[in-house]
Amino acid sequence: MTNELLRVEDLQTQFDSDQGTVHAVDGVSFGVNRGEIVGLVGESGSGKSATARSIVRLEAPGQITSGRITLDGQDLTAVDEATLRRIRGDDISIVFQDPHETLNPVFPVGEQIAEAVRIHEEGSSQGLLDFLGVPPFRNRAAWERAKDYAVELMEQLAIPDPNRSADEYPHELSGGMRQRATLAVALAGDPDLLIADEPTTALDTTTQAGILRQIRTLRDQRDLGVLLISHDIGVIAQTCDRVVVMYGGQVMETGPVDEVLTTPEHPYTRALLECSPRNLARGDRFRPLEGSQPNTISSHDGCPFADHCHLATPDCRRGDIPVTEREPDHRVACIETPLEPCRDPTAAGESPNKVAPDGGDNE
């Protein structure tokens, strides 16, 4: 028995476009254990959100064309709509960058959290009421309990004066508090897995750090599995135990954060660390890698990074790139990476967070 909660195996999600098929997620595999925070990192368009949405089966208008997604052994690609709805409420929660996707502007936040608690508690009976199209039966005692628990959840999320904040509308809260309220809604059903898609991207760095710490605390308290999506490698370094580096819909490298970010092996991971916003002089603008994202339309043979990789050979542009395990649980999808690992791609500049500055740039 492992304590693996989520397993994504060879997932393919595609979109139709006028130009052809977009291979947004192109053979992605990774797992999330209970009590573990896994980061999904990559530039804009690398397929992070498409992966997250596929896991909760909200991939439309995209389509999962192959692969398996299992949560606690249950295949999410094979369950019916009613089961999926139950899983989304009870087992997996997803929060987005924009709280408006979760919070309704016209209701006080406490009421929305309580509503999420109540729906979870009433479970299948609520499903029946939806089916019959009648307004939900308001069990007074259950509603009061849900309200009490909503305030308790707000307290757990370090929202100050939760009794008062519960009566406030989303726009009356600061950005950070709104995102905490969103997390409270997400946790109302006591999920096993929390997926957070760029939850702090819209926030200033201090507020961001507070929320990331909160996510770690929740993980500790609830033994939550967390999939944290970010384009910011610094966020991943601060928060995650393991990281999955994506480019062009594929996984380039995956492994423990302190290994992957200190001794990155894939040329793309090295490039990503080099152009991390934290490595730029103050005032410089973060610019994506030269040439930015590959064309994921139609042809998707070989390594998507080949056109930007100084180590690329003709073999890199053909067929599937084999994945090799360099250390236990540290995998790299590259045929040309020198066996001598790159010690620290940022040795010349300032190192981001936990990345140890120990020189020896062999690139």
Ligand SMILES: Nc1ncnc2c1ncn2[C@@H]1O[C@H](COP(=O)(O)OP(=O)(O)OP(=O)(O)O)[C@@H](O)[C@H]1O
């Ligand atoms: N609804 C859609 N219709 C067509 N193509 C889509 C759609 N949604 C996403 N895509 C394409 O799928 C690919 C992956 O997009 P995705 O949103 O997963 O990237 P991302 O890594 O989350 O980027 P970002 O950091 O900008 O959120 C992109 O090429 C994108 O254009």
Ligand code: NI
């Ligand atoms: Ni995204």
